[in-house]
Amino acid sequence: MIAPTLVPHLHPPRTAPSLVSNVAVIARRELRDAIRSRWFLLYTVAFVVLGLAVSFVSAAGAGGTGLSGFGRTTAGLINLVLLVVPLMALTAGASSIASDRERGMLAYLLAQPVTRAEVVWGKYLGLAASLFASLTLGLGACAIILAWKGVRTSPASILWLAGLSMLLAMGMLSLGFLISVLARRASVAVGTAIFVWLSLVFVSDLALMAGAVALRLRIERLFALSCANPLQVFKMWSLHAVDASLDVLGPAGLYAAEEYGRSLHAIFAGCMIVWIVIPLLAAALLLARRSPL
Amino acid sequence: MITIHNVTMHFGRTPAVADASLDIAAGDSLALWGTNGAGKTTLIRCVLGLLRYQGTITVAGHDAWSDGKSARLLVGYVPQELSFYDDLGVGEAIAYFSRLKGVRTVAVAPALDSVGLADHARKRVRELSGGMKQRLALAIALLGDPPVLVLDEVTASLDAVGREEFVALLERLSGSGRTMLFASHRIEEVAALARRVATLEKGRIVGIEACSQFVAKLGRGAVLHLHMAPRVRERALNSLRQGGFVPSLNGVGVLVPVTPEQKAAPFRVLADARIPVDDFELVSFAHAAAMAAHREEARS
Numbered sequence: 001m002i003a004p005t006l007v008p009h010l011h012p013p014r015t016a017p018s019l020v021s022n023v024a025v026i027a028r029r030e031l032r033d034a035i036r037s038r039w040f041l042l043y044t045v046a047f048v049v050l051g052l053a054v055s056f057v058s059a060a061g062a063g064g065t066g067l068s069g070f071g072r073t074t075a076g077l078i079n080l081v082l083l084v085v086p087l088m089a090l091t092a093g094a095s096s097i098a099s100d101r102e103r104g105m106l107a108y109l110l111a112q113p114v115t116r117a118e119v120v121w122g123k124y125l126g127l128a129a130s131l132f133a134s135l136t137l138g139l140g141a142c143a144i145i146l147a148w149k150g151v152r153t154s155p156a157s158i159l160w161l162a163g164l165s166m167l168l169a170m171g172m173l174s175l176g177f178l179i180s181v182l183a184r185r186a187s188v189a190v191g192t193a194i195f196v197w198l199s200l201v202f203v204s205d206l207a208l209m210a211g212a213v214a215l216r217l218r219i220e221r222l223f224a225l226s227c228a229n230p231l232q233v234f235k236m237w238s239l240h241a242v243d244a245s246l247d248v249l250g251p252a253g254l255y256a257a258e259e260y261g262r263s264l265h266a267i268f269a270g271c272m273i274v275w276i277v278i279p280l281l282a283a284a285l286l287l288a289r290r291s292p293l
Numbered sequence: 294m295i296t297i298h299n300v301t302m303h304f305g306r307t308p309a310v311a312d313a314s315l316d317i318a319a320g321d322s323l324a325l326w327g328t329n330g331a332g333k334t335t336l337i338r339c340v341l342g343l344l345r346y347q348g349t350i351t352v353a354g355h356d357a358w359s360d361g362k363s364a365r366l367l368v369g370y371v372p373q374e375l376s377f378y379d380d381l382g383v384g385e386a387i388a389y390f391s392r393l394k395g396v397r398t399v400a401v402a403p404a405l406d407s408v409g410l411a412d413h414a415r416k417r418v419r420e421l422s423g424g425m426k427q428r429l430a431l432a433i434a435l436l437g438d439p440p441v442l443v444l445d446e447v448t449a450s451l452d453a454v455g456r457e458e459f460v461a462l463l464e465r466l467s468g469s470g471r472t473m474l475f476a477s478h479r480i481e482e483v484a485a486l487a488r489r490v491a492t493l494e495k496g497r498i499v500g501i502e503a504c505s506q507f508v509a510k511l512g513r514g515a516v517l518h519l520h521m522a523p524r525v526r527e528r529a530l531n532s533l534r535q536g537g538f539v540p541s542l543n544g545v546g547v548l549v550p551v552t553p554e555q556k557a558a559p560f561r562v563l564a565d566a567r568i569p570v571d572d573f574e575l576v577s578f579a580h581a582a583a584m585a586a587h588r589e590e591a592r593s
Contacts, residue, residue, distance in 0.1 A: 016366045017395040025392040033378060104376030111341045112393050113366040291344055 022118040023125065030126025034092065040130055043088045047138035050080050055145040073146060074157060077139070078238045081165045082231055087197050089131055089169040093176020094193035096123050097287065099186035106292040116292075120284045124177060131169040135162060160241040168234040171275035177283040181290065204229045219255045226252055227267070230275040237268035294319040294441060294472040295340065300348035302339055302496075309335040310346065311496040319440065322473040324483040324504070327493035328541040333476035334373075336493070337445050340474065341370060352441060366394070369434030373446045375426040379419035383410060386418055387433055396437040404432040408462065424455030431462065442466065444475035448482060449543050453574065460485055478543045480516055484508050484581035511578040513553050519563070520546040520572040529568045536562035546571075 017025075034040045054076035097120075100106040109119060139162045176193055183189035208229075212222050226232040236253065260267060295317040302310040310332045317323050325333040339346045342361030350357035355364035377386060387401050405411045408428040413421065421429065427447055434442060444463070448456040460482055467473055467486045477483050483490060483504065490507040492500045502510075521529060529547050533540040538559060540549045549559045556575060563570055 015395070016362045017393065021395075022393060025389070029389055036380065104372070104374070105378070107338075107343055108370075108372060108376050109393075110343055111365065111368075111370040111372075112390060113362050113395070114393055115362050289345075293338070293343065 016113045019115070019118055019121075022114050023122040026114070026119060026122025027124075027126035027129065030096075030123050031129045034127055034130035035133070039092065040134065043084065044134040044137055047080070047084050047088075047134060048141050050084065051077060051138045051142040052145055054080055055142045056149070073142070074161065074238075074242050077142060077161060078235060081161070081168065081238075082235060083201060085131075085135070085165055085169050086172045086200060086231060087194075088134065089127075089172035090176040090179075090193040090197050091190055092127050092131070093124075093173040094179045094183070094189040095176075095186050096127060097177065097180035097283075098183045098189035101184075101292060102186050104293075110292050116287045117284050120177065120280070120287055124173065124280060127173055128170055131173065132166055135165050135169065139165065154242075157242040161238060164234055164238050164241065167272045167276070168230060171230045171272055171279075174276050174279035174283070178279040178286070181283045181286045200229055200231050204232075219251055220259075222252045223256050227271045230272065233268050233271045233275075237265070237272075240264050240268070294321070294353055295474060296349070296351045297336070297340070298349040300336070300339055300346050300350060302335055302344055302346040304335075308496045310339065313348075313493075313496070313498050315491060315498065315501070317472055317474060319472055320470050322467050322486055322488045323475075323501075324487035324490045325474070325476040325493060326483060326490050326507070329543070330495075331493040332496035333493055334445055335496070337443055337474065337476055340443060341365065341368065366437075367439050368441045368443055369431075369436070369439040371427065371430045371434050371442070371444045371447045374423075374450050375418075375430040377418045377426070379417065381418050382414070383416050383418060383421065383429060384414040386429065387436070390433045391436050394437050400436060404436055405429075407435065408432045422455065424451050424458060427451060427455070427459055428462070431459075435466075439471075441472045441474070444473065446476050446478060446543070449478065450545060456482075478541070478548055479518075479576065480508065480511070480578060480581040481576050508578060508581045511581075513579060515551055515553070515556065515575050515577040517549040517551050517556065517559055518543070518546065518574040518576065519549065519559065519570050520574075521568065521570050525568050528566065529563060532562050532566040532568060533559060538562070 055073055057076070097106065100109070106119070110116060139158065143158050175196065179192050179196065180189045183192060208222070208225055211217060211225070217225070226236065236256065239253075240257075256264060295315070297313055297315040300310055300313045301308060313332070313336060315323070325336060327333055335344065338344045340350055340352070340357055342357045342365065345358065352364040353367050355361075355367070357364045381389075383405070384401065387405060388398050391398055391401050391404075402411065402414075405414055408431050410425065410428055410432060413425065418426065418429070430447075447463075448459050451459060456479075464485050473486065475486065477486075487504040489501060490504050491498050492507070500507075519529070526542060526547060530540050530542065533547065533549060536558070538549050538551075540547050540559075542548070551559065560570065560573075
């Protein structure tokens with residue numbers, strides 16, 4: 001039953017919690033919610049199972065020896081990351097703000113002493129941490145399987161792949177947040193995210209190939225257009241980082257290797273940073289102007 | 294404590310609040326009264342800095358938009374219905390908001406205790422009844438002893454028992470020196486909690502008066518609260534309008550102001566239109582007027 005008395009003390013005004021404190025509180029909540037949610041479990045299990053399958057097949061093909069085994073594994077893992085990680089990050093980001101808005105949770109949260117920027121940064125960092133956990137679990141399991149099967153792997157390559165996968169996840173998460181702020185409903189946000197994923201994974205590759213042939217694009221323009229797609233940047237950077245030849249990417253890769261050499265790391269890093277920072281900043285600015293209702 | 298000065302807010306081209314001005318002194322309790330769409334909730338959302346508006350709103354000198362974080366630190370807010378992550382535990386939920394408000398977590402247990410939820414701290418939010426969820430929202434609002442409480446039709450979705458308990462809880466708070474700004478459709482709630490009433494019509498404040506005066510002006514009539522399924526509410530509104538009534542919607546159904554002679558007439562209109570009514574309540578203005586007069590006497 002209701003307690004008999006409610007004695008207010010009306011304490012003198014406290015100071016509002018700092019930006020860092022609120023961001024940390026919201027991020028922790030978001031991380032906990034993501035880990036408890038079904039999508040996180042589903043994607044993580046799918047990523048681990050597919051990663052293990054790739055590792056087993058590659059290790060078997062390599063006969064348990066030689067770096068060629070890891071070369072094949074790397075190629076398999078890069079393709080796996082290219083498919084799964086953007087889907088995970090885009091849908092997670094897209095549903096974050098939009099579903100909270102739909103349930104009235106966003107308005108209730110913003111009626112507390114928090115700013116809209118704190119909500120965006122907190123949610124972003126929490127989801128980024130959950131993606132980091134998922135990727136670490138997936139790639140870590142693959143590394144353990146490869147070591148157990150006796151395939152010599154370079155720890156640096158695994159670390160490069162994990163780091164670049166995380167950068168790709170953060171870029172896609174930013175894009176997901178932008179979609180989430182723009183969409184009125186969670187279902188529209190997730191639908192748009194899946195459409196963007198399909199466009200980035202399949203359509204842009206085909207469009208680039210068709211455009212190169214039909215418009216007779218110059219090789220430097222083809223490389224520049226490839227850098228506009230974060231998935232292409234991830235693919236080129238991963239191959240470059242694990243010391244694989246960019247020849248496998250065709251003339252554009254060959255041109256990039258010859259023209260830019262060691263400075264390719266800086267170019268790819270710049271592209272990724274743009275993909276992480278710009279959509280997230282746009283999402284924060286838009287949320288500051290739009291109604292949370 | 295709360296100053297609202299020439300506030301205007303539009304949804305598209307439609308003005309939801311038009312040139313509203315109000316001063317609410319520390320310790321005052323002001324009710325926003327009006328039909329659905331009159332602008333009560335919109336004005337509350339402007340005070341919370343959720344909607345962008347033209348004009349000025351300050352809470353203890355802090356601008357509600359540009360210094361919203363500091364303003365909201367002084368405000369405890371209870372919405373019409375608590376929207377929450379349903380799988381969160383009650384204790385977890387209140388601890389989360391205590392951190393956001395900068396209140397030490399040792400304050401969580403007393404806050405739950407103060408609204409009678411101490412025994413439910415281990416339950417999931419989804420396991421709570423509507424009334425319990427509202428009490429949880431009140432416990433969250435009271436964290437850190439904010440000097441201002443803002444309530445938006447907090448009993449609209451509660452049943453009669455839940456509503457009575459909740460209003461009793463709020464009554465104890467209203468005389469405690471806190472400033473209260475609340476929107477309500479229910480005259481008995483206004484009579485129980487408000488010192489003054491601001492009436493809104495189409496986004497404009499058309500009158501501010503003492504609660505006892507406001508209730509006395511309503512005369513001998515009553516408000517019929519008709520509870521009905523959401524799918525038939527629009528049809529009921531149309532039928533009642535055609536029958537010469539001035540109905541409005543609230544969280545559980547339709548409100549119809551009636552004179553003492555026509556208390557049964559809305560039922561005939563709805564029966565003719567084959568619109569089922571699940572339940573009803575009749576709240577007489579005379580009872581509310583007596584309640585308001587009694588409270589005013591007690592204060593003086």
